[in-house]
Amino acid sequence: MNVKITGIGSYIPSEVAKNEHFGDHHFYNEDGTRFGNENTVIIEKFKAITGIHERRYIPKKLATSDIASFAAENAIKNAGINKEELDYIIVAHNYGDVRHDSVQSDTVPSIATRVKHNLKIQNPTCVGYDVLFGCPGWIEGMIQAYAFIKAGIAKKCLVVGAEALSRVVDPHDRDSMIYSDGAGAAVVELTDEAGGFLSHFSATYAFEEAHFIFFGESNNLERKDARRYIKMYGRKIYEFALNNVPDAMKTCLDKSGVGIDEVKKIFIHQANEKMDEAIVNRFYKLYDKTTPENIMPMSIDKLGNSSVATVPTLYDLVLNGELEGHAINKGDVVIFASVGAGMNINAIVYRV
Template sequence: MNIKITGTGCYIPDTIEKNDAFSNHQFLNNDGSPINSPNEVIIEKFKAITGIAERRYAKNHLNSSDLGAFAAENAINNANIDPETLDYIIVAHNFGDVKHGTIQSDMLPSLASRIKHNLRINNPKCVAYDILFGCPGWIEGVIQAKAFIKAGLAKRCLVIGTETLSRVVDKHDRDSMIFSDGAGATIIEATNDEGGILAHETASYTSDEAYFLHFGNSNNPELNKDTRYIKMEGRKIYEFALNKVPQAMKTCLDTSGKNIKEVKKIFIHQANEKMDEAILKRFYRLYRTEIPENIMPMSIQKLGNSSVATVPTLFDLVRNNKIENHSLNKGDVVIFASVGAGMHINAIVYQY
C-alpha cells in the first residue's frame, strides 16, 4: 500500500490587484512615521525583492470557506471519487472566515465543517476539522492524512489550504502588498500504485521565533487600537527560513532514500521570490551539486502569497501544464517545503 495524491484542484480568484494599485497608499514605518521614499520607489523595491507584480483578491461576497469548497470540488472531480467516501476533511487556514468589511474572524463552526456542508456530504463518519499551522498548514495536513491512512483509520482524505489574507492586512504597512487570497486542495488516499509519500519532516521553533508573525496594531496610530492586522518581522523570517528550511529538506530527502539527482521539482511555499531562490541555493549547496534547470516552479509573480494555498495551488497548476516550462511525469521525485507562523517548517518527499 502506498499513499498518493490522486486528485488536485485550486481556486484562483478573478480580481487582479496590480502593484500600481498601491500607488496612492499612505505607507508608514512601524512607529507611525512617514517613509521617506515615494510610493513608486517603494513598489519598485518591493517587486525586486519579492518578485510580485500582481496578486489575487476574493470577491466581496466570498469567504475562505467558499474558496476552499471550490478548490475541493475541483480536486474531487479530478480524482473522480464519490465525496461520500471521504474519511477526513482537513482544512488549513490562519484566520477563518473574515467577511469583507468586517474586522472579526469567524471560526465557529470550523471551516472544515462549513466546506463539508457546502459540498453536501452527508456521511457523519467523514470527520471535518481545521488545522492552524501557519503557511505550512497544507503540507502538515497531508502529513496528518498520511498518518491516518497508515494507521488504518482512513482510506481517503481531502486536504485543503484556503485563505483571504487581503482582509487582515494593514494598508499602511508595505508588507500588505505581499498577501493574497486563494485555495488549493488534494485528495490523499491509499493505492496500489508505485510511489507516493516517501518521507516527511516537521519542526516547530518557538523559543525566540514564535512571534516573528503575529497580530498587531496598524502602522497608523490614528486607527482603532483594538483592531489587529497580520504583521511580520521580514528580515528575521528571511534569515530563519534560510537557516532551517534547506536542512529540513535535506533530512527529509535523506530519509526517503532518494538521491538529490533524482529530484525533478521542488515546490516551495510562495512567500518571497528571492527567499525561495536563496533556500534552493543553500539546499543544493548542502549536497555540493549544481542546481538543475527548471527545478523550482513559481507562481508568486502573478498570484502573490496566499499562505496555506500556495503549495497545493502551484502543484495543481504544474500538474495541469499551466506554468510554462514545467510539467510532471509518472515516477518523478518532488519535494514540498514550507515555512511560516509559529515558527513552523516542514517538507515532504513525494514520488509522482
C-alpha cells in the first residue's frame, strides 16, 4: 500500500491586477524616504527580476477560509471520495481571515474549522487544524498527512494551502507587487496504486534567519495607524534560498533512492523567477549536471506569489494540462520544494 495524491483542486481568483495597477503608488524605502526612480522604472526593474507581469486578487466579499473551501471542494470532487470519510483537514496559511478593509486578522476558530464547516462535514472524528510554516506550509501539511497515514491513524486527509496576501501588503512598499491571492488543495489517501511519496525533508533555520520575513509598519512614516504589514529582507532571503534550498532538495532526492535523471518536473514555490531558476540550476550542479529544459513549470508571471498556494495550484494546472508546454504522466517522478518565513525549507520526492 502507498500514500498518494488522489485528488487535486485549486481556486484562482478572477480579478487580475497587472503591473500597471501600481503606476500611481507612492513607494518609500524602509527609512521613509521616497524612491528616486519613477514608477515606470521601478515596475520595469521589478518585472525583470521577479518575472511577474500580473497577479490575482480575491473579491472584497471573500476571505482566506472561503477560497480554501473552494479549492477543497474541487479536490474532493476530483478524488471522487465521500467527504465524511476524511480523517484530517490540514490548512496551511499565515495570516488567517483578513476581511476587506479590516486591520485585524481573525484566526478563531481556525481556518481548518471554517473549511470543515463550509464543506458541511458532520463527522466529528474528522479533525481540522492549521499549519503556520511560512510559504512551505502546504508541503509541510502534506508531509504531516503522509505521516498520519503511514502511522495507521488516518486513511484519507485533505491538505489545503490558501492565502489572501493582498490584504496584508503595504501599498507604499515596492515588495507589495510580489504578492497575490489563491488556494490549492489535495486529497491524500492510502491506496494500492503504485507510486506516491518516496521521501521528504524539512528544516527550520532560526538562529540568525528567524526574522527575514516579519510583520512591520508601513514604509510611509506619515501613516499613523496601528496596522502592520508583511515585510521581508529580500536580499537576505535570496542568498539564504540559494545557499540552502538546493542542498535540501538533494538530501531529499538522495533519501528517495531515485536518480537525478529520473526527475521529470520540479514544482518549486513561485517566489521569484530569477531566484527559482538559480535554485534549480544550483541543484543540478550538485550532481554535476546541466539543468534540463522544461524541468520547472512557472506560474508566477500570471499568478504572482500566493505563498502556500503556489505549489498545489501549479501542480493542479500541470496535471490538468492547463500550463502550455508542461505535462506529467503516470509513473513520473516529481519534486515539490519550498522556502519561506521561519526560515523554513522543505521538499518531497513523489512518483505520480
